[in-house]
Amino acid sequence: MSDLLRIAIVGFGEIACRQHVPAIAKTSGAALVAVVDPVKTPPGLPYFRDLQELLRDGPEIDAIALCTPPQLRQALAAAALAAGKHVLLEKPPGSTLSELAPLIAAAHEANRTLFATWHSRYAPAIGPARKLLASRTIKKVTIIWKEDVRVWHPGQTWIFEAGGFGVFDPGINALSILTEILPQQVFVRSAVLDFPANREGPIAADIELSDEDGLPIRAEFDFRQTGPPSWDVVCETEAGPVTLSKGGRQLRDGNRLVVDATDDEYPALYRRFVALTSEGKSDVDLAPLRLVADSFMLGRRRLVEAFED
Amino acid sequence: MSDLLRIAIVGFGEIACRQHVPAIAKTSGAALVAVVDPVKTPPGLPYFRDLQELLRDGPEIDAIALCTPPQLRQALAAAALAAGKHVLLEKPPGSTLSELAPLIAAAHEANRTLFATWHSRYAPAIGPARKLLASRTIKKVTIIWKEDVRVWHPGQTWIFEAGGFGVFDPGINALSILTEILPQQVFVRSAVLDFPANREGPIAADIELSDEDGLPIRAEFDFRQTGPPSWDVVCETEAGPVTLSKGGRQLRDGNRLVVDATDDEYPALYRRFVALTSEGKSDVDLAPLRLVADSFMLGRRRLVEAFED
Numbered sequence: 192m193s194d195l196l197r198i199a200i201v202g203f204g205e206i207a208c209r210q211h212v213p214a215i216a217k218t219s220g221a222a223l224v225a226v227v228d229p230v231k232t233p234p235g236l237p238y239f240r241d242l243q244e245l246l247r248d249g250p251e252i253d254a255i256a257l258c259t260p261p262q263l264r265q266a267l268a269a270a271a272l273a274a275g276k277h278v279l280l281e282k283p284p285g286s287t288l289s290e291l292a293p294l295i296a297a298a299h300e301a302n303r304t305l306f307a308t309w310h311s312r313y314a315p316a317i318g319p320a321r322k323l324l325a326s327r328t329i330k331k332v333t334i335i336w337k338e339d340v341r342v343w344h345p346g347q348t349w350i351f352e353a354g355g356f357g358v359f360d361p362g363i364n365a366l367s368i369l370t371e372i373l374p375q376q377v378f379v380r381s382a383v384l385d386f387p388a389n390r391e392g393p394i395a396a397d398i399e400l401s402d403e404d405g406l407p408i409r410a411e412f413d414f415r416q417t418g419p420p421s422w423d424v425v426c427e428t429e430a431g432p433v434t435l436s437k438g439g440r441q442l443r444d445g446n447r448l449v450v451d452a453t454d455d456e457y458p459a460l461y462r463r464f465v466a467l468t469s470e471g472k473s474d475v476d477l478a479p480l481r482l483v484a485d486s487f488m489l490g491r492r493r494l495v496e497a498f499e500d
Numbered sequence: 501m502s503d504l505l506r507i508a509i510v511g512f513g514e515i516a517c518r519q520h521v522p523a524i525a526k527t528s529g530a531a532l533v534a535v536v537d538p539v540k541t542p543p544g545l546p547y548f549r550d551l552q553e554l555l556r557d558g559p560e561i562d563a564i565a566l567c568t569p570p571q572l573r574q575a576l577a578a579a580a581l582a583a584g585k586h587v588l589l590e591k592p593p594g595s596t597l598s599e600l601a602p603l604i605a606a607a608h609e610a611n612r613t614l615f616a617t618w619h620s621r622y623a624p625a626i627g628p629a630r631k632l633l634a635s636r637t638i639k640k641v642t643i644i645w646k647e648d649v650r651v652w653h654p655g656q657t658w659i660f661e662a663g664g665f666g667v668f669d670p671g672i673n674a675l676s677i678l679t680e681i682l683p684q685q686v687f688v689r690s691a692v693l694d695f696p697a698n699r700e701g702p703i704a705a706d707i708e709l710s711d712e713d714g715l716p717i718r719a720e721f722d723f724r725q726t727g728p729p730s731w732d733v734v735c736e737t738e739a740g741p742v743t744l745s746k747g748g749r750q751l752r753d754g755n756r757l758v759v760d761a762t763d764d765e766y767p768a769l770y771r772r773f774v775a776l777t778s779e780g781k782s783d784v785d786l787a788p789l790r791l792v793a794d795s796f797m798l799g800r801r802r803l804v805e806a807f808e809d
Binding site: 265269286287288289290292293296297353354356375376377378379381382386391402403478481482483484485487488489490491492 | 574578595596597598599601602605606662663665684685686687688690691695700711712787790791792793794796797798799800801
């Protein structure tokens with residue numbers, strides 16, 4: 192293995208082009224050396240139609256970054272670990288919780304890094320929010336996570352297919368923030384999921400969560416937002432509201448603006464990946480995925496109007 | 501604490517009357533000393549309308565056996581652990597996975613036993629089946645778990661409500677057997693869930709599972725069975741089929757009948773509970789519940805005919 196972490200992106204969709212390519216370019220100690228995609232052809236990089244072709248014919252790699260739809264990740268991650276490669280999983284890390292257990296075991300056995308990423312946790316206001324809340328008594332949490340699916344997920348037909356999570360695909364970002372900024376464990380108390388008549392995944396969800404002391408936490412997810420998105424988490428505290436907005440790029444303590452920074456999620460995430468591989472560690476926190484699974488299991492289903500792209 | 505484990509049953513429904521009461525009576529080192537139920541009155545035992553009333557006015561107890569519908573368990577288990585009582589959870593241990601994490605932490609902190617039971621794992625043929633399969637190569641697993649909901653769940657309206665699991669209430673027994681008899685970890689690949697138009701929970705489910713090596717595992721759950729129930733797990737092996745039937749009371753190796761025993765699940769389960777409390781240990785295996793959550797999250801939903809009791 193060279194000093195450089197040689198990475199292949201597997202699944203060259205929206206998130207790979209827009210986030211992973213520039214982030215790897217900014218990361219010292221990492222280099223993008225190949226791309227795997229059944230259809231798309233990135234400019235200026237060796238590309239392969241599938242992972243087996245890359246492993247057989249491609250340049251030497253140390254790691255793959257798995258950016259395919261979640262339904263495809265388990266088999267690809269298992270194959271990459273079996274070939275001795277580190278694996279970074281885009282969020283959500285899979286389409287089930289149970290598929291992760293054998294992957295964790297395989298990574299451990301192969302002495303390779305498995306990194307289940309939650310990119311929203313690397314937004315610039317998340318660390319400061321966690322620190323600020325640690326000194327406060329939280330009375331209530333409200334999460335509003337609403338965006339126009341036509342604007343933010345163009346052409347991502349898998350998102351409304353079984354295992355694609357529907358509105359929980361962005362919603363899980365909010366849950367990854369919630370479970371990062373609160374020190375205590377939370378669980379789902381009830382949920383209502385709105386399924387369009389012509390889709391397999393929910394287009395909206397209302398979720399009530401709590402901690403053991405009954406802290407009221409409410410999350411509203413909606414893909415039918417028009418206009419600008421709402422990506423906000425408001426924690427009411429004894430000293431006023433602590434507000435995360437713009438998906439974790441802004442933090443307000445009462446009216447005072449504490450953080451207002453540009454997006455640096457993916458470069459921070461790749462710095463962590465490089466550090467994990469050099470320390471020989473894995474990082475797989477399934478708490479956000481568990482909350483989604485629980486919402487599906489516990490949730491009441493409501494049939495709503497068909498959704499056409 | 502006395503030498504005897506003094507138990508209160510909380511939730512005096514079908515399973516409590518039919519299984520827990522006689523099982524505790526058969527268990528040396530355990531005694532049933534009270535019952536909590538908002539409606540039912542058991543003959544010859546102190547009873548209380550809710551757990552708080554029992555803890556305030558009742559006889560001394562060391563443990564509770566939680567037999568309420570799963571939607572109510574988290575708050576009751578948390579209160580009992582906070583009062584220093586051991587807690588036995590009927591299956592499923594809760595209506596979400598995430599509610600279990602704080603309970604595990606609370607039990608650990610209070611130095612009390614939390615026992616998430618899977619009664620089907622104590623059926624007499626399960627241990628022998630696990631041993632037999634350890635020496636075989638399994639090629640395929642087929643689970644057929646079908647019963648008439650009108651016969652087996654009379655008056656259990658909660659079963660079709662959100663968080664009541666529908667057909668997964670019996671189906672999780674099959675999954676608890678599967679995860680007990682196979683040495684390797686398994687995960688859900690796809691699922692189809694049939695929801696009656698007038699119910700919140702599924703009445704039938706077809707689930708495809710697998711291990712990392714692609715072992716095909718298929719489970720069919722159905723509440724619309726008429727006539728005798730089918731509670732069978734068939735493992736095709738290189739030396740012929742290994743068949744568990746009657747919910748784990750019978751085991752066949754090929755045509756040879758290896759085990760044919762009467763039901764002894766709950767007494768075995770209470771012997772384990774007494775042992776756990778005296779050793780100061782907990783036992784919380786969430787694998788079966790995880791497979792159910794995954795089936796809900798990954799599963800395609802089909803709307804089927806309304807179901808009337």
